[in-house]
Amino acid sequence: MMQSKGETGRQERYDLHTHTRASDGMNAPADNVRLAREQGLTGLAITDHDTVAGVMEAMAEGERQSILVIPGVEISTRASGKDIHVLGYFIQTDDPVLLQRLASLRETREARNVQIIDKLNGLGISITLDEVKAGLGRPLRPDESLGRPHIADALVRKGLAADMRDAFDRYLGEGKPGYASLPRISPEEAMGWIREAGGAPVLAHPGLYGDDELVETIVAKGRPAGIEVYHSDHGPEDEERYLVLARRYGLIATGGSDYHGVRQGVVFHGDLGSRYADGECVRQLQNAAEHGGR
Template identity: 75%
Template sequence: MEKQTAMERYDLHTHTQASDGMNQPAENVRLAKEKGLTGLAITDHDTVAGIAEALLAGKELGLDVVPGIEISTRVGEKDIHVLGYFVDPEDNRFKKRLARLRSVREERNGLIIAKLQQLGLSITLEEVKAGLSRPLRPDESLGRPHIADTLVRKGYVSDMRDAFDRYLAEGKPGYASLPRISPEEAIVWIREAGGVPVLAHPGLYSDDDLVRSIVERGKPAGIEVYHSDHGPEEELRYAAMAEKYGLIVTGGSDYHGVRQGVVFHGDLGGRTAPPGTVERLRQTAAAAWAEGN
């Protein structure tokens, strides 16, 4: 790719059907091209299954595709997500580790369904999978948005946001979580797969002391300052934190596609990374690889 300019626009947080997004990976790439982006990252939850298709589409359309991941971790009672950029999607040890995480996610989904049933909602995991309208591949994963989609289709809630606000968000009656790896472990996994770890959407955790603790202990390379659920105050706060700790500032929409006419979390390209971010991530990954080899 040519040297990046101040006009570059990268959405570094998007999801596909490989996890809980609505679109095929190639469709995310096509949309990014249509919106005039320079490139995007594919960052599915606990899987790299969508990367190969996206890379091929990017090559065909002349769009820069960053291979990524979003790993689910846990600290106490709080779910924390860690993004990884320029991971090697063919790293066998990494893929085996991710497979273990998906098995935990599958067990968690079963617990959520059981809680919803106890609340009097008639819903099964089979119905959730049927809502995909296609077979679920072994390297793909279901998430809460899939369950929310089923709740909407069955008329229990008005839309995706209503499903999370009433049942599926942390602290709500249908929420469930299981022990997972720590953010620090996820950071190590990403680095060992050749990638650059970045703490995802810190504003969603509502605990800046915890965010600082993760940054100080795990030493990620970056922090996601610009996100669809961050307002101007969060952006300023986390930009200052990035400067204090010498972190790369990243940004992305957390695009999951459109369900029942609602975009979740934000539209593709609605949040982008500052110019030069991808080059910094690329150089960081290359330097780490050179040091390790």
């Protein structure tokens, strides 16, 4: 990983990709911050899917714990028939245009959830969206988002999958019988939204798309500030390949665990802090955000 030292001489480590229960994570935002402190991190980013609902709670806890919390988001997009995710850092979470846009994305996500449930019902699986929401153990706020991990969790509770990974492999992953996708904005459009909200856009986990030609096309067209080189699902060869790509296009090489918490005893995707970026990376992202997100 990239390494740098702060004013105290201590190595700075920031997990730039974490989720909370505001989307499909398991933890309250403040719990992610406390866990970051336990892991010895300098800071973390809260990057929930299509919502910033967890950011303020996390930032408040960050002040109490002396942990830097970077306001972020992960926006769902689509390109060449694939779901592509774009991370945004140092965004203005109270920007009314951004909030309206994210609300429209959550409406699309809810419509997709309905389609997934319909497909599962067509497979003879008795499951409802109300059951999925009941599994949260609390009311879903209007500014929070429900995703496939919640549906996977319900399938596991019904004994129809061994764990979340099994649920995705059998039913919910791309190309599986319960998978559904609706038209979404392009990665380039999401990058524009992030810039307009004062942030720096970063292409998330390129290794998950299985198409490096598409990844390079997105980078060339969208010109994000960075690319997520270090991710829980990237091996050493992936990291080297995307580091080369980052250098070719002058992108910031970022890193994060994509931590979603623990479900059925399994961490998804990786432990908080298991992938990270250094202080120089964070300063570069902040500088990019201050200069138009590039």
